[in-house]
Amino acid sequence: MTTEIYLDANATSPVLPAAILAAQAALQQCFGNPSSSHAAGLRARALLDDARSRARRVLGAASGRLMFTSGATEGIQTAVLSALCAVRARRAAGLPCGDLLLYGATEHKAVPESLAHWNALLGTGLTLQALPVDAQGRHRLDELRTLAPRTAFLCTMAANNETGVVSDLDGIAAVLDDTGSTALWMVDCVQALGKLPLALDRTRIDYAPFSGHKLYAPKGIGMLWVRPDAPYTPLMCGGGQEAGQRSGTENMAGIAALGAVLRALEEGASFRSHAQLAAMRDRLAASLRAAFPGIEFNTPFEHALPTTLNFSVPNRSGKALLDLFDAAGVRVSAGSACSAAQAAPSDVLLAMGLPQERCANAVRMSFGPLADDAFIMEACARIARCGQALLAPPPAACPVTGSGAPAQPQAPVPGLAPCALDAHGLAHFLGAHPDALLIDVREACEHALGTPRLHGRAAYSLPLSRLPEHAAWLCRETRPLVFFCRSGNRSAQAARIAQELGHRAVRHLAGGLALLAP
Ligand code: PLP
Numbered sequence: 001m002t003t004e005i006y007l008d009a010n011a012t013s014p015v016l017p018a019a020i021l022a023a024q025a026a027l028q029q030c031f032g033n034p035s036s037s038h039a040a041g042l043r044a045r046a047l048l049d050d051a052r053s054r055a056r057r058v059l060g061a062a063s064g065r066l067m068f069t070s071g072a073t074e075g076i077q078t079a080v081l082s083a084l085c086a087v088r089a090r091r092a093a094g095l096p097c098g099d100l101l102l103y104g105a106t107e108h109k110a111v112p113e114s115l116a117h118w119n120a121l122l123g124t125g126l127t128l129q130a131l132p133v134d135a136q137g138r139h140r141l142d143e144l145r146t147l148a149p150r151t152a153f154l155c156t157m158a159a160n161n162e163t164g165v166v167s168d169l170d171g172i173a174a175v176l177d178d179t180g181s182t183a184l185w186m187v188d189c190v191q192a193l194g195k196l197p198l199a200l201d202r203t204r205i206d207y208a209p210f211s212g213h214k215l216y217a218p219k220g221i222g223m224l225w226v227r228p229d230a231p232y233t234p235l236m237c238g239g240g241q242e243a244g245q246r247s248g249t250e251n252m253a254g255i256a257a258l259g260a261v262l263r264a265l266e267e268g269a270s271f272r273s274h275a276q277l278a279a280m281r282d283r284l285a286a287s288l289r290a291a292f293p294g295i296e297f298n299t300p301f302e303h304a305l306p307t308t309l310n311f312s313v314p315n316r317s318g319k320a321l322l323d324l325f326d327a328a329g330v331r332v333s334a335g336s337a338c339s340a341a342q343a344a345p346s347d348v349l350l351a352m353g354l355p356q357e358r359c360a361n362a363v364r365m366s367f368g369p370l371a372d373d374a375f376i377m378e379a380c381a382r383i384a385r386c387g388q389a390l391l392a393p394p395p396a397a398c399p400v401t402g403s404g405a406p407a408q409p410q411a412p413v414p415g416l417a418p419c420a421l422d423a424h425g426l427a428h429f430l431g432a433h434p435d436a437l438l439i440d441v442r443e444a445c446e447h448a449l450g451t452p453r454l455h456g457r458a459a460y461s462l463p464l465s466r467l468p469e470h471a472a473w474l475c476r477e478t479r480p481l482v483f484f485c486r487s488g489n490r491s492a493q494a495a496r497i498a499q500e501l502g503h504r505a506v507r508h509l510a511g512g513l514a515l516l517a518p
Contacts, residue, residue: 005330005379009214010161010191010308010366016216018264019257023218026256034250035241044252051259055223058265059208060199065226067242068255072190073110075209075224078235078246080114082207083153083184084124086231091124098152098183104139105130105351106165108188111155126152130351136300137165137352141175148181156185158192162348162364163299164308166196173204184230190214194265194369195277195305206230212258215265216368221254271369277306280376284309284365287380291387292316298349298362307368310349312361320443321363324389326486326514327446328382333364385449392448394466418495420510421482423517429482429507430455436480436507441467441494446486452513454484464490467497474498480505488512 006014015023026047032040034048048068056062069075090097101115112128119126131147132140137160148154154176159166169187176183186207192198194215200208207230212221224246226232238247264270272280281301288295288311298310313321318334325332345359367375421429430436438459440447447461462470464485474481474497481498483491488511495508509516 003329003378005328005375005382007325007365007367007379008331008333009368010164010364011333012213012219013216013368015218015257016261016264016270016370019217019260022260023253023257026253030252030256034252035239047252047256047259048250051255051262054259054262054266058198058262059210059223059225060201061208061225063201064228064230065224065232065243065245067224067226067246068250068258069209069222069224069246070220070251071213071222072108072188072209072211073114074235075207075211075222076110076114076186076188077118078224078233079186079207079209079226080111080118080153080155081122081235082226082231082233083186084118084122084126085233086184087126087152088122088124096182098150098181099126100147100151101126101128101153101155102131102144102147102151102183103128103155104157104167105133106137106160106163106348107155107157108161108190111157111186111188115153115155131156133165133351135353136303137163137348138168138303139172141168141171144172144175145179148175148179148183151181151183154181154183154185155188157188157190158196158198159305159308160348161191162346162362163310163352164191164305164366165299165303166305169203169205176204191305191308194261194271195274195307200225200227212254212261215261216370217258217261218254221251221258223258272371274306277369277371280367280371280373281306281309283376283380284383287383288365291383292390296358298352298354298358307366307371309365311363311365312358313363314357314361316361318361318363321361323442323446323486324386324449325363325382327442327449328386328389330379330382330386333366334362386445389445389448392444394444418492418499418506418508420488420492421507422510423515426482426507426509427455429480430457433480433505436482436505437477439481439483439494441483441485441490452516454516459484462494464494467494471501474501474503477503480507482507482509484509484512486512487514 030043030047032044034044052066055066087097103111115128132143134140156167156172184206187205189208190211193210206227208225210223213219234245236247241247292313294314296312322334345356346362349359349362438454438457439462440451440459441464443463444461451459483494485491491508495506498506
C-alpha cells in the first residue's frame with residue numbers, strides 16, 4: 001500500500017499546491033512587514049489587501065469587518081468576547097437584554113467552552129443553555145421560538161464537523177425576526193467554506209468565524225467576519241494591525257496560502273460542484289453498504305454536506321473500524337472522542353438521540369471538494385478490501401523453536417518497562433538478532449490487509465486480544481520478540497504481557513507502523 005487515501009478532511013485537509021507556492025513566495029520574495037512603508041512593506045500590504053478582497057467576494061461580505069485570525073478558535077473567542085462585552089454594557093445600562101447564552105447542542109467544543117470561559121471571566125452572569133437538535137441533527141426551531149426572547153447571544157454552526165448536517169440558517173433567522181429577538185448571532189462557518197454558498201451581507205448573522213486548514217490552507221490561519229453594526233471588542237491589542245481589530249504582525253505565509261485557496265474558489269475550476277460531490281458520496285456509501293452489511297448512516301444525506309459520511313456498523317467499535325481502515329491506508333476518524341483504551345460515545349450523535357452503542361461505534365469519512373474520480377475509485381476499492389479482511393481467519397499458532405522448560409511467570413518489576421525501539425533502533429536490533437521474531441499484534445483483519453516486511457522480514461500475526469490463548473507458546477519461546485502494531489499502544493501492552501510471562505528479550509516498536517517511512 002503505497003498511497004494514503006485521506007478521508008478525514010473535516011479534521012484538516014492537505015494543502016493546495018498553489019497555496020504551498022503562494023506561502024513559499026510570501027516567505028522568500030514577499031517577506032516584508034505589511035505595516036512598513038518602504039517598498040518591501042508595500043508589496044506585503046498588496047498581498048494582504050488582495051487576499052482580503054478575495055475573501056470579501058467569496059463570502060459575499062462587501063461590508064463589515066473582515067480580519068485574518070489564527071483560526072476559528074480565535075475567531076470564536078473574539079466573537080464571544082465582543083458579544084458578551086456588549087451584553088454586559090446593555091445590562092449595566094438597564095437596557096432590555098436576554099439572560100441566555102444559547103448554543104446549538106452539537107456545536108464544536110470551542111463554542112460552549114468559550115462561552116463558559118468568558119461568561120465567568122467577565123462576570124456576565126448569563127445562563128448557558130444548549131439548543132436541542134432533532135433526530136436529523138437540525139436545531140429545534142420550536143424550542144428556539146420559545147427561548148429567542150430570552151436569548152442575549154445565539155451560537156449555531158453552518159454545518160456540523162462530525163455529521164456534516166447543514167443547519168437551517170434561514171429558519172433560525174426567521175424565528176429571530178418573528179420573535180423580535182435582540183440576540184446577537186454567531187454562525188461557525190468552518191465546515192461551510194467551499195461547500196455551501198455564502199452571502200453574509202444578505203443574512204442577519206453578526207459574527208462568522210472561518211478556518212483555513214479545513215479547506216486546503218495551512219493550519220494557523222483563519223478569518224472572522226463581523227457585521228457592520230455588530231459590537232466589537234478586540235481580543236488582542238498591541239501594534240494596531242488589522243486596523244486595530246487584531247494586533248500582532250500578520251501571518252503572511254498563511255494569508256498568502258489562504259489567498260490562493262480563495263482564488264481557486266473564486267475561479268471555480270478546481271473545486272467540484274455540489275452535484276459531483278454528492279455523486280462521489282453516493283459511490284462511497286454504496287461500497288460501504290456492500291462491505292459492511294447492516295451499516296447505519298447516522299445522518300440523512302439530504303440534510304448533510306455531500307463531503308461527509310457518518311456511520312456505525314453494529315457490533316464493531318469505531319476504534320476497531322478506524323484500525324481496520326488505517327491498515328488499508330484509508331485515514332478516517334472515529335466520530336467519537338477516542339483513547340486507545342476506550343471510546344466515548346459522540347456527544348453530537350447523543351444529542352441527536354441515537355442509541356448509545358451506535359454513538360460509540362460511529363466513524364466519520366470526509367473528503368474535500370478537490371476529490372476526483374480516481375481518488376474515489378481507489379477509496380471504494382479499499383473499502384471493499386476492508387470488508388473482505390473482516391472475514392480473515394484467526395491466525396495460525398506461531399512456530400515454536402524454544403526448547404526445555406517453559407519460563408516461569410514473573411511478577412512485574414515496577415518501573416521496568418520492556419524496551420521500546422524507534423525506527424532506527426528496530427533496524428539495529430533486527431540486524432543484531434537475525435533470529436528475532438516479528439509479531440504483529442493488530443487484529444487478524446488488519447494483518448490481512450497487507451503487512452509490510454520490516455527490514456526484509458515477514459511478521460507473524462498474533463492479535464493482542466488473543467495473546468492469553470498463546471501464553472504457553474510465549475513462555476516457551478526463547479527467540480527475541482519484537483511486537484508492533486498501528487500506533488504503538490497495543491504492542492507496548494503485548495510486550496508487557498510477554499515480559500510478565502517470563503520472556504526476557506522483548507521489544508516493541510514505539511509509535512507503531514504509523515511512524516515508519518512508507
Ligand atoms: N468549529 C468547527 C466546526 C470545527 O470543525 C473546528 C475544527 O475542528 C473549529 C471550530 C476550530 O477550528 P480551528 O482549528 O481553526 O481553531
